[in-house]
Amino acid sequence: MTGEPYGDLTRGILAGVYCELFGKDCEVRETECLAKGDKRCVFEIKEK
Amino acid sequence: MGEFDLSRILVWPKRKLIGVTFRLKARFEALPLVTAVTSKHSVMTAYFASSPAVVGEDVPGIAFFDITDADTPFSIILSELESTGMVKILEIIEPVAEGLLIDNISHPLTAGGERAIILRGAGYRDFVKGIKEQLDAAGKLFLYFEGCEMGKGYGKLHRSIAKAVGIKDPIEICRRVSLPAFQWAGFGRAEIIQISYSGGTVAIYDSSNARGRR
Numbered sequence: 001m002t003g004e005p006y007g008d009l010t011r012g013i014l015a016g017v018y019c020e021l022f023g024k025d026c027e028v029r030e031t032e033c034l035a036k037g038d039k040r041c042v043f044e045i046k047e048k
Numbered sequence: 049m050g051e052f053d054l055s056r057i058l059v060w061p062k063r064k065l066i067g068v069t070f071r072l073k074a075r076f077e078a079l080p081l082v083t084a085v086t087s088k089h090s091v092m093t094a095y096f097a098s099s100p101a102v103v104g105e106d107v108p109g110i111a112f113f114d115i116t117d118a119d120t121p122f123s124i125i126l127s128e129l130e131s132t133g134m135v136k137i138l139e140i141i142e143p144v145a146e147g148l149l150i151d152n153i154s155h156p157l158t159a160g161g162e163r164a165i166i167l168r169g170a171g172y173r174d175f176v177k178g179i180k181e182q183l184d185a186a187g188k189l190f191l192y193f194e195g196c197e198m199g200k201g202y203g204k205l206h207r208s209i210a211k212a213v214g215i216k217d218p219i220e221i222c223r224r225v226s227l228p229a230f231q232w233a234g235f236g237r238a239e240i241i242q243i244s245y246s247g248g249t250v251a252i253y254d255s256s257n258a259r260g261r262r
């Protein structure tokens with residue numbers, strides 16, 4: 001178990017899919033992560 | 049539905065196994081006619097997969113048979129199968145040892161029209177873990193930007209699939225194509241909590257990526 005999110009690859013994948021489909025740059029933040037002891041990983045996508 | 053093995057490897061000790069690749073007519077009566085022949089000769093279909101990425105006149109596929117109890121030589125059974133007019137046998141896959149059959153015919157493997165490889169979880173986790181441990185913060189950035197490039201590729205694919213069935217709105221593409229495709233690829237079970245034209249929130253359950261750290 002670690003204190004920080006671990007889903008960098010997944011963050012990138014979600015950013016890439018969103019960017020491609022919506023034609024907008026975005027940033028993705030991981031707010032919950034299995035690796036931190038959460039029950040799931042949650043990613044927030046925000047347009048830049 | 050629980051786990052799903054990609055298979056194409058069959059380990060059935062002490063059984064006589066054989067495989068074929070084929071093209072099957074895309075007709076409702078094709079499969080019943082073919083299986084009627086195998087069952088008549090006490091041949092059990094151990095594995096069957098078709099590969100109809102695009103629906104056409106016939107469908108490529110692969111099948112593994114257990115011929116331990118067959119009452120007729122397999123070459124004759126193959127002739128009978130072809131005489132139905134529903135299937136054309138392409139190649140025979142011989143067992144590498146008694147009870148062990150591996151598809152070493154299908155090449156290249158593809159998914160969504162692109163070359164695909166099967167990367168099992170342990171290899172994938174070690175790959176990601178190694179990058180993070182060796183490169184630290186740079187590794188995290190590297191994975192993020194590599195993920196972005198992968199994601200853009202997925203986005204293009206998802207849009208083209210969606211277009212083929214009349215879905216154009218990016219929100220609908222996300223919900224109906226990208227979400228199930230994410231799970232199809234084995235990354236984890238995804239849920240869109242909310243999505244709009246300015247962002248969204250996505251939950252991933254049992255993420256293959258985060259599992260590497262637990």
